[in-house]
Amino acid sequence: MVKTWSKNTFWQLFVGSCASIGPFALGFDDGWSAPATPSIRKDVTLNATDDQIDWIVSGIPIGCTIGGFIGFISTNLLGRRGTMLFISPVYVLSHLLAALSNNFWWIFIGRILAGIVDIVVCMAAQIYTSEIASPELRGIIASLPAVFGVAGILCTYILGTFMDWRTMTLVELVIPVSYLSMLFHVESPVWLLQKGKIDIARKAIKSLRGSHADINEELNRIKENNEKNQNKGDFSMRDVLRPQFYKPMILSLFMMFFQMFSGYGPIIYNSVEILQSGDTTVQENFASITMAVLMLAVVICSSLFVDNAGRKILLIISGIMLSLSLVTLGIYFYMKETSDRNLLSHLGWIPFASLLLYYASYSSGYFSVPYILLSEMSPARYRDIMCSIGYFASNLFIFVGVRSFPHLKYYLGSYGAFWLFMSNMIVANFFVLFFIPETKGLSLEQVEALFTNEEAKVDSNTSQEEGIGNTAFEAEKDSHQSAII
Template sequence: MMESGASSAQLVDDSRKPSYATQYLGAFSACMGALNFGVAIGYSSPAGSMLVKPQNMTYNYTDGELYLSEGQNSWYASTLNIGAFIGGPLGGLLINAIGRKGAMLSTCVGLLISWLLTIFAQNFAMLISSRVVVGLAIGINCIAANAYIGELASVEIRGTLGSGFQLMVVIGIEFAYIFGAIVDTWQLFATICMCPVFVFFVLILISKESPVYLLSKGKEKEAMASLQFFRGKDYNIQRELDMMRADMEEARENKVSVKDLLVNPHLLKPLTISMALMFFQQFSGVSAVLVNLTSIFKEAGTSIPESLSSILVGLVQIVATAASSLFIDRAGRKILLTGSALFMAISLVALGFFFYEKAIGQADSLQWLPLVSLMLFITSASIGYGPIPWLMMSELFPRAVVGEASSFSIMTNWSTSFVCTLTFTPLQDVIHDYGVFWMFASVCVVNVAFCVLVVPETKGKTVEEISAYFGAPSPVKSDPNEKPKIDISIIS
């Protein structure tokens, strides 16, 4: 019977390449969560201009209107990160307890609750609660969606599919910028922003579960059916299934604790790099700029309306992120990160120069500079430092530790994002606008050196090759004459 099964498996041409259409479909479904992520980020910029009123107004719910002070608005824009900080490690637990698909479905509940809290908010506490809840959902989804995409993707398109997460984030941000410019009230704005949640729910509901998760739960038939769906009916999945199973058995035999992550050099090195990439991503000022984009353009005082300027920057961000997804597997991670940090530094220096000239009353001939600088800044970030830290987070670690290590990286990202977005407005008062942008530029310069000297290239490399680069012990090779542990013929 086993010989018959083996010959049946060999009827499938081993030379065939996997189908990519179903992989793109699965990745798109997961990335709809990223679009909702972007909508939540983008909401705070236009909504902030609707919520913040002159200092002589009362900041409470009066006659159907809720107003915030500048300080309250800083907290409102930044507290999303508190929820996401908690959601990251929680997501690591959920993806193993209820699956990647189950974890993503659970975030739909959080997203709906957060928008309903916003729509019916009657005080500052309700608004803050809504941002914490949406952050919690986003933190879970970042772990679940990236794990799901990484596990369904073939190695040849892993980078392209992984970068799709960031592309959908920026599309969501642009969605918020556009509707924020059209509607007059933040309640109606929130109602519109809630609509993509339902699309995300339907797409995930009909999606296949990750084959890796199914195999980890002993559901071999379901795992094979899932992997066959993502690779195409004519692709021989036997070898890939056997590799998945071997990886899982190795992971069970070599369980890793948090202490192991911190004391084993071959784990600590990639963990340090991943956390550093997240740190540099946020202290380049990307999140602080995006959630305060409308106010930055308003402060610049250019002739172009701030809502239109924000939309233009958002469109550039989409184009740049889409371009990045097309050649991220060709150019490589390292060169894109280095170039991204370099041009972000240049654009921030130019933006700081404009605000310095404005402070001394000599910026009349430089009215074009804020828009151009921010377009260059966002383009540079979108090509490199937007998607690649998230992508490399799933590439740098062996499967046995990717959940635990990713949680550290996620918490680094959200904690630094919280600090940057919360302190952005107070820093403007202390060191002026130009001082803030030059501070971010100096971080980008250090970042360039880090990318050149420390960051490895992971393009086209397997998990085993990347682990070997960091000095991981070589896995024990299996006997090539050993019969497959899973008989693929049982699904035919």
């Protein structure tokens, strides 16, 4: 948590919150599947088969996978703020298609379109929040998309208790109206300077830092970094072999793999059915809402501590607790399949308790930190394409996880699937411990320098305020470069 909460601090938080409406929409669509799936099964006007329902549920991750590359183009050409404003009409179309049709294919196409819009806006929001924030606030502000994403999941779970899936889909149409709030905020100064709009960028930084702030040092630092990247020419395949590209890209892809194969997709999309199959003694919809409330509380707390505690410690704690929740869930389902049911008559609370621990653990680190690291570790020159690849991989992994979960349960049993996810988290913890650099308190230029042999300027007004100076930066750089990547 930052030491002082000035008027400028709250203004940056407010701007970041407005930009995080897109992640709220993605959270809404991610959470939609849990209450919507039982409702779709009861919809006699649709009469969908189990396989069709599985494809409808998979529509969002399919769309998100496609949208990753669209996001790369739009955030570069239209800007981060411009992308959020431009694509909102497609969001309206996607939800009208899904809510008003009785044809499986139109509903499926509507969900894919919604996924495309969700991820494009989320990419823009994640890049935007990391670029508008001052270094000492970047961890908190870059966590806002995750906070709003969980709020979207919670909203869906609440609405799902008294709405059918069609009504719930139509309610989402109020979200694009909120995008219009970005009309009153500035574009990312980093993008503006990349496009040579120096005067507008100066005004944007002034707006974000306050009228009395000395912005010359920050403006010059961003300009120098942009000029250095522009002197290297346009992106080409040879850039893939540059350490400042392939090192953070490989690290980010591994983090996306570990994040999504922690079981996030299968569990968040099927939480109601997992509770039902576990014969839980807790009412399913109440349990889902409780889990989402806990998830929201934890992700808010982790966002407040990410700048003090650091990224790595949150990931490691999150990974350990995720492993505990998954092994417990696996043991329960193993006993359910192999033991006398009378032995489990008083243990129906275990699936609910295990999922509570899972939601809290995931929210404390793996829900937001991999995306923070992706935006932080990506050099300004490659940030658009690297975030595009990262989001593409993330949603491809979600799609594979969601579609493969029924097959994993068939071949391994439910307990085997949960234990497989647990094994993934054990490996993830060792990977984070030995290979992920700590980025707290560093400017984006300093983070970029971790992957090169170049030096980065230390902003004395930010880094030293947080106790991060040249010594700490050099120590982190030396320890990271000694790791085998």
